[in-house]
Amino acid sequence: MSIKFKLRNRFSESLPADLETAVMPRQVHNAAFSYVNPTPVSQPQVLAVSTEMLTSLGLEQQAWQSEQFLEIFAGNQLIENSRPYAMCYGGHQFGNWAGQLGDGRAINLAEVVDAQGNNQTLQLKGAGLTPYSRTADGLAVLRSSVREFLCSEAMFHLGIPTTRALSLILTGEQVMRDMFYDGRPQLEPGAIVCRVAPSFVRFGSFQIFASRQETDNLKKLIEHTIRYDFPHLMLDEEKLTSETYEAFFDEVCRRTCEMIVHWMRVGFVHGVMNTDNMSVLGLTIDYGPYGWLEGYDPHWTPNTTDGEGKRYSFGNQPQIAQWNLLQLANTLYTVIGTADKLEESLQKFADLYTHSSQQMYADKLGIGRHRGEDDQKLIGDLFACLASTETDMTIFFRNLTKFSQESELATWYESVKEAFYTLDEINTQTKDEFQSWFTRYKARLQVSELDSQDRISLMNRTNPKYILRNYLAQIAIDKAHEGDYSEIEKLLDIMRRPYDEQPEHEQYFAKRPEWARTKAGCSMLSCSS
Ligand SMILES: Nc1ncnc2c1ncn2[C@@H]1O[C@H](COP(=O)(O)OP(=O)(O)OP(=O)(O)O)[C@@H](O)[C@H]1O
Ligand SMILES: [Mg+2]
16 A cells, blocks of 8 residues: 555646755745755654545545555655645734744645545645744644644534644654743654645735735736636636636635634634734634633633733634735735725625624524524623623533523523533522523524424534533643543544534533643643644
């Protein structure tokens, strides 16, 4: 059995390559990417693979057990006839233009044709130095790689657009990290995730060209992206017009909006929504200091680097996405020359977000079609209640099906009480507000067009039972540090069916335990990874 792919190097063949080949960190002008090979590692070991990704890439289920798989996805051996490369991009970090960033530790192994005939790029994250590594080492550690691997697949199974993960490999190397930037660096095990996506082009990939007035390159990248990733927008095979560019931006806005509505639905906080971490395909990309809401709090961010400003907190995500889209619009404006349509698309983003999120919340409540202002208030008031006492968002919504239009009002507490972190507080201060909310909810359910069965089924498709809770990932990481990788496999398996009841895994449907409230890696994450 050998690992063979059909290669189709669209990106590297149609865009300009860096003429210099030195790996040394530097500014790379007039190029969309630099050829660079992964750095070999000493003692690689496969810790986990996504069997779905094996299938979708046309590999056999046992393929991961081969020496060749290990060597390729650890970066020790190249895929036959391939020429790996790192991509050049820039970005706005925390609202400020940061200049050239680029794949400082990601290396695209190859563009391949998958089992369905679609293009996929295979990319190693943590595979060594590239010309974009700046002052860093090009590596990734086990803890961050476990988080990236598991969350990519968990998001996919939740039905959320995302880059995927094929494999998680321990490199055998030790990597120095100052996890909390407190001057106490430690050696940690190194690891590499193989990510997969139709394209890894980011908003920042366009921005870098505009910032350098490399207009021809900017046009080439836009046209490449439209031709291969948005082919339905190509009306004329040969010539792309400003209208096509505008339609392209409009679609990026729409896809980004869709992604954010999903994040808000499941309580996902990306944590570092810089424009270099925004995929032009509207995929969730860069699983760094992300987190999952436990106690519902729109101001929460897991990213300690963002602790003060809370720019990337849960509730800010829609508005930050729009700000990022504005930066992309500014870039496209340099080749379109008029702003009207771009502005229109940005406004449409806001309208679409309002409209789609309203219906998404209505689905979470199982009330049927969103009926305007009254429903708006019902939803808003519920979130005010949830925020008034520490309430686990996932458990609350999942258990809300236990309360129906036929329920006695007083039973509301029994239905959802498992979601409350502090029962005393809810008894004394907040119960009345919840009770009056449930009175209105019951009345609303009575006039819904959904019958009980449809309602429950809709709610269970909208409100996941199992999410990759921060502390669950951390337990898997702690075990992995002791050489036990079984919990990674277990979580991967549970997260395959996040909307299903899995009675044997009921303990994974549980509030964050007290020990995890302040533990590093659970509620607080840095960008050190
Ligand atoms: N250990 C590292 N070595 C080299 N470059 C790094 C390292 N960590 C981050 N970078 C670079 O710093 C910039 C910002 O990092 P960020 O945390 O957004 O990305 P990342 O986690 O490395 O990767 P990605 O966005 O590809 O998932 C990127 O250019 C990234 O490649
Ligand atoms: Mg990044």
